Amino acid sequence: MKQAGFYYWRQLWVVDQNPYWHHWIHRWHGQLSAAVIAGLVLWPHFETSEIIIIIAAALLAARFQGRRALILFAGTWLYELLGAWYGWTDLLTNIKKISVDQFGLTGQSQTIALMCTVACLCFLYITLIFSKRLPKSIFSRHPLVGMLLLLSLMLLVGKTATGSTAYIADLVVLTLAPYVWFIPQAVMAARAGKSGSVLLNLALIRAFWNPTYLPYGKGPGYLEKHHSSNAKDLAITQLKGLKLLVWGLCLYLFNLTLSNVLPNEFKNLDETIAQFIRGEEFSIFKHWAVTIFSTISYSVNIAMWAHFFIGIARLAGYQLPRGSWRPLESRSLAEYFNRFHFYFKELLVELFFVPTFFQFFKTSPRLRVFFATFMAAGVGNALWHFVRDIHLVIQEGFVYSISTFTSYLFYCFALSVAIGISQIRSENQPQRSEAWLAKLKDFIFVWGFVSLLHIFGNGSHAHGFEERMLFLSSLFGVYR
Amino acid sequence: MSLEAKNSIRDFINEAMQKTGDHGIFDDHESLFSSGRLDSLTMMNLVMFLELNFAIDFSKFEFDVDLVDSINAIELLIKKK
Numbered sequence: 360m361k362q363a364g365f366y367y368w369r370q371l372w373v374v375d376q377n378p379y380w381h382h383w384i385h386r387w388h389g390q391l392s393a394a395v396i397a398g399l400v401l402w403p404h405f406e407t408s409e410i411i412i413i414i415a416a417a418l419l420a421a422r423f424q425g426r427r428a429l430i431l432f433a434g435t436w437l438y439e440l441l442g443a444w445y446g447w448t449d450l451l452t453n454i455k456k457i458s459v460d461q462f463g464l465t466g467q468s469q470t471i472a473l474m475c476t477v478a479c480l481c482f483l484y485i486t487l488i489f490s491k492r493l494p495k496s497i498f499s500r501h502p503l504v505g506m507l508l509l510l511s512l513m514l515l516v517g518k519t520a521t522g523s524t525a526y527i528a529d530l531v532v533l534t535l536a537p538y539v540w541f542i543p544q545a546v547m548a549a550r551a552g553k554s555g556s557v558l559l560n561l562a563l564i565r566a567f568w569n570p571t572y573l574p575y576g577k578g579p580g581y582l583e584k585h586h587s588s589n590a591k592d593l594a595i596t597q598l599k600g601l602k603l604l605v606w607g608l609c610l611y612l613f614n615l616t617l618s619n620v621l622p623n624e625f626k627n628l629d630e631t632i633a634q635f636i637r638g639e640e641f642s643i644f645k646h647w648a649v650t651i652f653s654t655i656s657y658s659v660n661i662a663m664w665a666h667f668f669i670g671i672a673r674l675a676g677y678q679l680p681r682g683s684w685r686p687l688e689s690r691s692l693a694e695y696f697n698r699f700h701f702y703f704k705e706l707l708v709e710l711f712f713v714p715t716f717f718q719f720f721k722t723s724p725r726l727r728v729f730f731a732t733f734m735a736a737g738v739g740n741a742l743w744h745f746v747r748d749i750h751l752v753i754q755e756g757f758v759y760s761i762s763t764f765t766s767y768l769f770y771c772f773a774l775s776v777a778i779g780i781s782q783i784r785s786e787n788q789p790q791r792s793e794a795w796l797a798k799l800k801d802f803i804f805v806w807g808f809v810s811l812l813h814i815f816g817n818g819s820h821a822h823g824f825e826e827r828m829l830f831l832s833s834l835f836g837v838y839r
Numbered sequence: 840m841s842l843e844a845k846n847s848i849r850d851f852i853n854e855a856m857q858k859t860g861d862h863g864i865f866d867d868h869e870s871l872f873s874s875g876r877l878d879s880l881t882m883m884n885l886v887m888f889l890e891l892n893f894a895i896d897f898s899k900f901e902f903d904v905d906l907v908d909s910i911n912a913i914e915l916l917i918k919k920k
Contacts, residue, residue, distance in 0.1 A: 693880060697878050716886075
């Protein structure tokens with residue numbers, strides 16, 4: 360009986376290998392069921408209208424291949440425009456804040472956010488046309504440098520000028536910052552002619568399934584290369600998408616259970632650091648527990664969102680690898696980075712590792728790999744997070760932004776050095792032992808290091824480097 | 840490209856796959872990196888292997904994963920160098 364039950368559940372989980380389910384998902388009730396399942400999974404995290412746009416655009420684009428570019432374009436930019444109006448993304452919140460706090464403007468933030476989004480679409484269109492027509496221009500060859508220079512210039516204007524000039528400069532920064540890491544890949548795809556039409560490139564540059572600063576799906580060129588080319592592939596991809604969404608839901612429920620089961624005092628790393636710094640009574644056990652639970656919750660959260668974004672992209676027909684793939688099985692830190700945050704790692708490799716690798720230390724292989732890793736996991740990582748929080752520079756100033764970023768800078772430095780060493784070691788290492796004790800040892804080393812480093816890299820600006828270092832010392836019984 | 844040279848590339852990729860616990864077979868046309876089967880670090884190790892053993896100067900090309908994504912692509916790259 361037990362075996363039959365297991366067989367049943369196993370068959371249910373491998374639906375993507377079963378021809379019956381391939382036919383099912385192509386039919387109208389299969390599509391409807393897919394929409395309902397995806398909607399229920401996304402329901403706790405998105406507004407209803409957001410969910411309708413996302414799921415409709417994904418399923419319609421997969422269904423009507425001939426009109427795919429138009430449907431994807433409509434989905435992406437309808438999501439952006441409505442998002443700007445209703446505040447689904449951070450753009451409206453940030454515009455409201457600077458309009459009211461710094462320029463005393465009230466009541467027009469929604470219209471301004473909408474206008475900024477339209478201006479952004481025009482900017483992207485001109486950029487892509489420019490890159491296609493002038494592929495050898497400096498901007499087309501170095502789009503990331505170009506975008507970072509543009510943002511820096513606008514920040515400078517925003518800080519030095521006054522009145523409407525400063526306001527417009529700030530708006531440019533807030534509007535373009537989310538696209539900084541998407542534009543280089545779109546420009547590279549446009550230059551190489553890999554992304555199809557400009558319409559499709561604009562649709563996929565920061566597609567509707569991905570309202571973040573990180574390109575889940577690696578940009579239009581990669582997406583087009585991985586689009587399902589026939590009915591069977593499409594059915595398998597969509598079923599895999601549904602499975603990933605359900606797996607994301609399981610991770611959400613796990614985190615929800617964890618936060619309900621845990622006592623309040625174990626839930627918040629920042630609050631625990633604050634209590635410790637204030638000199639309140641503490642126990643080493645509590646500090647360890649908070650560090651471990653915070654790492655678990657953070658890691659599960661990253662994996663959950665990656666599953667949602669890739670799950671929707673798969674529903675749209677894109678055969679993408681998972682964003683997080685069995686990170687607990689990592690045998691080294693380099694493997695952990697690859698498994699835990701695949702698309703972030705790919706972005707850093709493409710924009711930092713590869714260019715550095717081909718320019719520096721060509722005659723010294725170990726130094727070559729180490730330095731390229733440092734530039735990716737260290738410099739690129741820090742830059743990405745600084746750009747993500749660039750609204751703080753506008754709202755709170757450079758001094759605040761840099762002083763609260765010191766702990767993350769340390770995180771990037773330590774992570775990049777550790778991954779660099781791990782990579783060099785793994786090159787010379789024979790195949791790893793498959794014995795369970797060896798696996799356990801690697802697990803404790805990798806996740807022990809990740810948990811300790813998480814104290815500096817939990818993404819919050821609440822405490823500086825020194826305070827977090829004191830907290831780390833307290834874990835080993837060293838405290839004031 | 841000689842059969843011996845092709846085999847040396849196959850051996851290199853085989854060894855890299857074994858290290859990741861991938862004991863499956865791969866065809867000459869099969870995507871190794873875009874498919875996610877091998878990671879970017881292995882790609883860079885492969886680049887170093889090709890630089891050293893086949894005197895390929897990658898600074899002559901604009902690097903793209905497609906250049907080394909399969910045995911066939913590598914064969915074409917070596918012919919073009």
